[in-house]
Amino acid sequence: MKTLSKKSMLLVFTMLIAISFLFTGCGGDKKAKETTNANNKTEKRDVSIKLEGGDWGEPNPYRTYPRGPGTSKTNLIYDSLIEKDEKGIIPWIAEKWEVKNNGKEYLFKIREGVKWQDGKNFTPEDVKFTFDYYKKHPPVSKSIYIGKKCFIDKVEVLKDNYIKITVNTVNAASLENLGTTRIIPKHIWEKVEDPKKFDGKEAFIGCGPYMLEDYNKERGSYKFTAFKDYWGPKQNVKTIEFIPVSDPILAFEKGDIDLVESVKPDIAKKYENNKEYKLIKGHNFFGYRLCLNMNRNPEFKDRNVRQAIAYAINEKEMIDKVMRGIGTEGSASYIPKEHIWYNKDIKKYDYNVEKAKELLKGKNINFQIIVSNKKDNLRMAELLKLQLEKAGIKVNIKSMDMKSRDAAVKSGNYETIITEHGGWGKDADVLRELYKSNNDKSGGSVINGIPGYRNEEIDKLCMKQMQEMNPDKRKEIVFQLQEKIAEEIPMIPIINTSSISVHKTDKYDGYMNMYDHFVVSHSKLTYLQRK
Numbered sequence: 001m002k003t004l005s006k007k008s009m010l011l012v013f014t015m016l017i018a019i020s021f022l023f024t025g026c027g028g029d030k031k032a033k034e035t036t037n038a039n040n041k042t043e044k045r046d047v048s049i050k051l052e053g054g055d056w057g058e059p060n061p062y063r064t065y066p067r068g069p070g071t072s073k074t075n076l077i078y079d080s081l082i083e084k085d086e087k088g089i090i091p092w093i094a095e096k097w098e099v100k101n102n103g104k105e106y107l108f109k110i111r112e113g114v115k116w117q118d119g120k121n122f123t124p125e126d127v128k129f130t131f132d133y134y135k136k137h138p139p140v141s142k143s144i145y146i147g148k149k150c151f152i153d154k155v156e157v158l159k160d161n162y163i164k165i166t167v168n169t170v171n172a173a174s175l176e177n178l179g180t181t182r183i184i185p186k187h188i189w190e191k192v193e194d195p196k197k198f199d200g201k202e203a204f205i206g207c208g209p210y211m212l213e214d215y216n217k218e219r220g221s222y223k224f225t226a227f228k229d230y231w232g233p234k235q236n237v238k239t240i241e242f243i244p245v246s247d248p249i250l251a252f253e254k255g256d257i258d259l260v261e262s263v264k265p266d267i268a269k270k271y272e273n274n275k276e277y278k279l280i281k282g283h284n285f286f287g288y289r290l291c292l293n294m295n296r297n298p299e300f301k302d303r304n305v306r307q308a309i310a311y312a313i314n315e316k317e318m319i320d321k322v323m324r325g326i327g328t329e330g331s332a333s334y335i336p337k338e339h340i341w342y343n344k345d346i347k348k349y350d351y352n353v354e355k356a357k358e359l360l361k362g363k364n365i366n367f368q369i370i371v372s373n374k375k376d377n378l379r380m381a382e383l384l385k386l387q388l389e390k391a392g393i394k395v396n397i398k399s400m401d402m403k404s405r406d407a408a409v410k411s412g413n414y415e416t417i418i419t420e421h422g423g424w425g426k427d428a429d430v431l432r433e434l435y436k437s438n439n440d441k442s443g444g445s446v447i448n449g450i451p452g453y454r455n456e457e458i459d460k461l462c463m464k465q466m467q468e469m470n471p472d473k474r475k476e477i478v479f480q481l482q483e484k485i486a487e488e489i490p491m492i493p494i495i496n497t498s499s500i501s502v503h504k505t506d507k508y509d510g511y512m513n514m515y516d517h518f519v520v521s522h523s524k525l526t527y528l529q530r531k
Contacts, residue, residue: 047238049241049258049259050241050258051240051241051257051258051259051521052242052251052257052259052260052261053221053222053242053244053245054069054242054244055218055220056069056070058199058203058215058217059073059074059076059204059222060074060078060203061078061134061140061141061182061184062139062196062198063196063203065140065403066141067422068421068423068517068522069522071141071522072522073222073224073242076208076209076210076527077204077208077210077212078183078206078207079114079183079209079232080180080181081093081097081110081178081179081180081183082094082175082179082180083180083525084514084515084516084517086512086514088515089176089179092179092232093110093183093207094108095110099469102170103172103467104166104170105164105165105167106166106174107158108162109160110123110124110127110161110162111161111231112161114207115231116187116205117205118185118188120187122183122185122231124161124162126183126186127157127163128156128157128163129184129190130182130183130184131152131178133184133195135152137195138150139195143177143181144177144178146169147438152165152166152168152178171467172427172429172467172468173466182206183206185207188205207231208524209233209524209528210235211224211225211227219243220242220244221241222242223239224241226238232528233529234529235527235528235529240527243256245257258504258507258508261500261501262501263279263501264323264324265325265326268500271502275505276504277502277503277505278503278504278505278509279500279501279502280500280501280511281499281500282499282500282519283425283518284336285338285423285425285517286497286498286499287421287495288377288418288493288494289334289419289491289492290369290416290494291409291417291491292450292490292491292492293412293417294450294451294452294453295412295452296412296414296415296452297416299363300452301453303489304361305359305363306492308355308356308357308360309356309388309393310349310492311349311350311351311359312351312391313492313494314387315329315494315495317351318383321379322379323497327496328496330492331346331493332346332485332489333346333431334482336425336493341428341475341478341479342482343482345479346486356391357391365392366394367393367394367395367415367416368395368397368398369415369417369418370400370405370408370415370416370417370418371400371418372399372401373401380494382397384418405417405419406419422518422519424496428465431478432463432466434449435449435450435455435458435490436458437453437454437455437458437459438454453490455484455490458481458484458485499520510526510527510530
């Protein structure tokens with residue numbers, strides 16, 4: 001592309017000024033307003049914002065930490081075939097797509113003009129390479145896996161910038177699972193034999209809107225800068241920094257960070273009637289659950305014991321005392337009440353100590369609960385202990401740092417454990433990931449199966465809903481599955497909660513939530529120009 005000389009640029013600039021005076025002289029208040037608005041948009045693209053940091057791993061598909069704060073940073077660098085906005089999935093690197101052969105084939109039209117952050121051209125070959133490479137070397141996200149097996153049969157590059165992905169197992173969630181996979185550059189990764197050890201600048205080259213400028217593991221800090229040759233929507237934010245803070249509210253008040261999230265309702269009230277601030281409440285798609293390891297404690301194989309535990313938990317007290325009023329009681333079917341496929345007719349476990357005692361039939365039940373040493377988690381565990389003791393269930397608590405707790409979840413090294421995570425707004429196939437027996441427990445996700453639990457009817461319904469491509473018929477199956485899960489209650493969803501975020505509108509006001517998410521800083525669309 002040719003560049004203008006300084007002399008030519010000066011001439012163009014002078015002409016633009018003359019034209020602007022001409023329009024102003026014609027009495028165009030509307031035109032002046034439009035020009036101001038346009039200038040404001042340009043200025044916003046020079047905004048630099050600072051957000052709460054913390055170490056969530058290196059932002060690439062193999063070295064990130066498998067939680068929202070980690071994957072969202074990876075997504076700033078790496079784009080995918082589709083993206084998510086407030087309403088659903090939208091075209092991204094793929095301009096359009098088609099599902100064919102009853103869910104066995106996926107045809108994606110790859111847009112032209114996309115560049116990698118090292119200047120190389122993006123091609124459909126990069127897409128094919130990515131899926132082939134992930135099939136051979138599973139990344140942190142196992143979205144293209146069912147258990148330990150990749151569900152992709154083959155990927156073909158067709159004419160006119162199309163690719164065709166053929167799957168070996170029909171899965172109603174495959175479009176989202178394929179479409180949100182992060183694409184990596186073939187010209188870099190084809191030389192990499194061990195992706196988990198691959199490091200250096202090339203390990204963080206994507207085609208997304210932001211480039212990684214700096215990462216400090218010890219400080220838990222990141223710095224991302226706008227990629228000037230990005231194919232997509234212009235960046236409203238030039239620089240995004242994640243910095244360590246000890247007290248997010250205090251850091252926000254001092255101006256050290258520009259957005260504070262997970263604000264409790266009592267604190268949020270101070271900002272509500274102040275025009276300088278805007279509050280955004282996310283969906284209740286963050287949740288806490290009590291996981292039961294039936295291999296470690298055979299008493300949990302007794303459904304009466306599991307139901308007794310559920311009846312003994314006062315979820316409303318949890319919401320009031322731990323979450324300070326923000327949240328809803330957990331659904332016994334896992335699918336939260338705000339989910340579009342929630343079945344309101346499932347069995348409920350309203351707080352009832354006497355019912356819990358009746359179901360226990362005099363059994364002496366005692367177990368250890370592992371919990372993260374975060375303040376809210378510890379408070380929840382302590383309250384849970386007091387509640388269960390009223391029903392005659394004895395509990396001792398063991399706390400550890402979050403990453404050690406997550407490792408215990410994945411390894412099954414616990415008797416019971418309280419874990420919290422997002423993703424509760426995902427496609428209903430999450431029920432298969434959680435409840436189907438013989439699921440892979442070694443994946444990167446903190447969402448895993450239930451050790452020692454097996455129910456043939458649940459297994460059948462999990463597979464049946466997965467393979468049903470008709471949405472209405474599939475919804476009926478998912479509703480049946482929820483009813484069975486709620487009756488069996490092999491784990492105990494405790495509460496679902498949300499995130500209230502607060503920001504000053506004069507600095508930046510583009511924050512948004514994805515339709516199935518709850519944290520505004522996790523969406524890359526937050527930082528991009530919207531139509």
